[in-house]
Amino acid sequence: MGWVRRLRGTFSNSDSESDFDEERRFHIDERTEEYVRNGMSRDEARRMARERFGNATLAMERTRDADTFCWIHDAGRDARYAIRMLRRSPGFSLLAILCLTLGIGANAAVFSWIEGILLRPYPLVVEQDRLFAVTGTDKGAPGHTDVSWPDWLDLQRNSTLVEAFIGEKITGTTLSIGDRAERTNGSMVSANYFDAVGVRPTLGRGFEPGEDSGRNAHPVTVISYQMWQDRFHGDPSIIGKTQVLGGLRHTIVGVAPKGFYGTFVGYAFQFWVPASMQSQFDAGVDKLEDRGARWIEGYVRLKPGVTIDQAQAELSAIAARLEADHPDTNRGRGIRLFPLWQTPFNNAGALLPTLGIALVVVLSVLLIACANVGNLLLVRAFARQQEMTIRLSVGAGRGRLVKQLMTEGLILSTIAAAGGLVVATWLRDALALLTPPRGGVLLRLPGELDWRVMTLSAGVCVVSTLLFGLVPALITSNIDLAAALRSQSGGVVGARSRAWVRSTLVLVQMSLSFVLLVGAGLLIQSLQAVRSASPGFSTQGVLTTGIDLFTAGYDVRRAKTFQDDFIDRLQALGGVESAAFSRMTPFSYRTYSTASIAVDGYDAPPDQQPTADYNEVGPGFLATMGIPLTSGREFTRADNETAPLAAVVDETMAAQFWRGVDPVGRRVQVKGRWMQVVGVARNARYRNLLETPRPFFYVALRQNFSATAALQIRTKQGPAALAPALVREIHALDANVAPSEIITMREQVERTTAAQRISVTILVVFGGLAVVLAAVGLYGVMASTVSQSSRELALRMALGAGAQDLLRLVLAKGLALTAGGLVLGMAVALQVTRLLGYLLYQVSPRDPIAFASAFVVIIAASLVACFVPAWRATRTDPLHALRG
């Protein structure tokens, strides 16, 4: 076929040239013979023949044009020419590349976060497309629950569409490091875990079938590569050695490969144990046989070709059967599947809206950057009008001009995309840096720059080239030759033929920046509201830490003695007002105990089983935390093992179960045990500031003991000041016990606002960037307007306009653009700010302060951007400008 030859011709000129040479020689020879036959001398004949053939080079070029694809040659030529043009105006090129690098880099970074956190969050885990998160549902309560181990096993036994049930639960243990104990994260997993996720341990083995059954029957562990390196210095004969985890010696059977962090968004796990070891990591509470204890957070790997809907239908059917078989525990309970990126039980769910916002924000920034580069190209196109006019008038096709300009644009954005990937690489761990650390726990919120992200970024690069390059290219190539040749300067302010395009670009930039600023303003206010919101307990003057006696090997009796003695010692310290142990400290990432509840005279709807979360707290806990009582009393040391079981309920619980009657003196059944209500506590927040109130109650720690406990201390001292005394007092009792990190309750609360803070940071940084870019755009437009209108300005001056008048003229023109942008931005902002959704806490999406602040910032930035060109306008020298 012709095109094959032509393609060959395109890349190997020499062949077709020598071919054509030979053909030409033959022709000339033949012609010469003809002339000789007609009686010419041979020399004469050859000369005539040559002459008649004409310009050999031209003929050859035209022949070769027929033999090649012109556009490939043209593309190479365009690229070389474009690079030359870009190097000739380095200021322009740098500015354009900088704008685009920021735009594309920000996009690539957010893409990489979305890929690394939401879409393919688990390095080394195979085929994450087929993984889905599994949670339980409860008809009586919104949100998700975990799944009990017996339910999990029943689902596994009865499902045909699921290839593997990967059950796991985040857990932790205390590893002592010198004087401090540090929490280390790990996971309790089903025995199939390593096979099901497709990860082979570097050393040793994963878990064997059956290792997840039998209470505490299999104290074996697979440790992370990092733990192997840090704690065991990469000991090659580590397999078979032991490590105390959860207070029990575990045999190390495997080392996970480097780069495997487990399957929990947000944390890098350090060890894995079989689910059979559960009670050892729950302070002795055995949940393996308990269908009512919901603790498994797992995944399913669907068989190839099975959709989430099919699997959901099957699991729901199984759950319905379980509901019928076990009404006492499973009434109203269902099972729900989520795509990985919506996983509700790890940080994926929490970061989803944040990353969504981030995506919108960076796309806006990219648009603004593109508008800027488009503007710059237009300014330059004006400067190159002469060149374009000449090229057009000597016969260049308009298509060729557009192609040439697009090539320039593509080169700009390709360089910027390369720079953008560098930016994205720097930003990979930015999310983890914005997320507060928890002592010793390894956070992991990485960006992932894989081929999908690269491809998407390349796509963004091409699309942005079209965005910023096409309009200028079309306008430039569409020069009216006659008009262009007539005059090159003069004109009236704003009356330039393509002024409207540039004005539109600025308008769009201004409105987008406005929207981003409003969003930033709203989130800042929201964050402030969150921070100043009362969690229902004191954040000032209360410190919290933890003492894990269970891991330290204490039995219940010794642990109780230790806790009592230690509280006495603490309260004897100067500066400590009170101190109390509890199983959990509020706003912890661990989960409260849950119990099914029954109350005399309260009938739950037939398909619901009322439940409530509770905390096991020591004497004086509520006073120490600053949670007031509305009725009755809190626990004292008298509420011990021999006393009747006691409970303190919160107002929500009192209202729901006793309907306005003071419950003090009445009884409540918790997990089948009747307890006496001794007090009603004011509502507080228990997990985070944004939770909706649900019934909550307290039971006495002594009567529901946990040797792994949090410690709350009411004191005027800071954590640093108190820490040495705390360690001293602990060591006085037992030199082998160490407290975990000591922080203020304020810090504890702040750590749960990470999603808001990340959103605010992203919006403020990129909103600021957007304003700067928009201001640069406005400046560019105004500056070139002024310089192109020098004759008009001079004329006005000559006719008696003062500097004031000119200043006003230019500023008015610039501010008119801004005003247009503000109107547009206002209209958009009113519509879109409610998309901020749950990130807005006690702030209306139409909050006037946020709108007003954004307004002021934009006006101020516009004034700055317009002032320099306006000032320059007043410096126009009328004589010079009019003569020139």
Place this chain on the structure above:
Amino acid sequence: MLRRHKKKDALQGTLDLLVLKILSRGPHHGYGIAADIQSISDDILRVEEGSLYPALHRMEHLGWITATWKTTTNNRRARLYTLTRAGQNHLDEEQVTWDRLTKGVAKVLRFA
């Protein structure tokens, strides 16, 4: 290329027509084609070499003709062009068009 193909001007079309017609009598090299056109038209039509060869190469790519290197009787290498099936079809079409065109032009000239 595509555009040039579509927006082919009348003159170029004429050259194509003549070349294809000559080749319909049998394979020929460039010089031969030019010489034939000149002699058959009684020296009225003289083909510019600068136009002939690009036209030949172009028609080759369009698939109307094929080219092969052959050795001539006096032992020289010449590039011989042969009409293809597609070229024959194109020639037939163009010839009809051309006949109608000239007839029309002739009528107008007679009338005016």
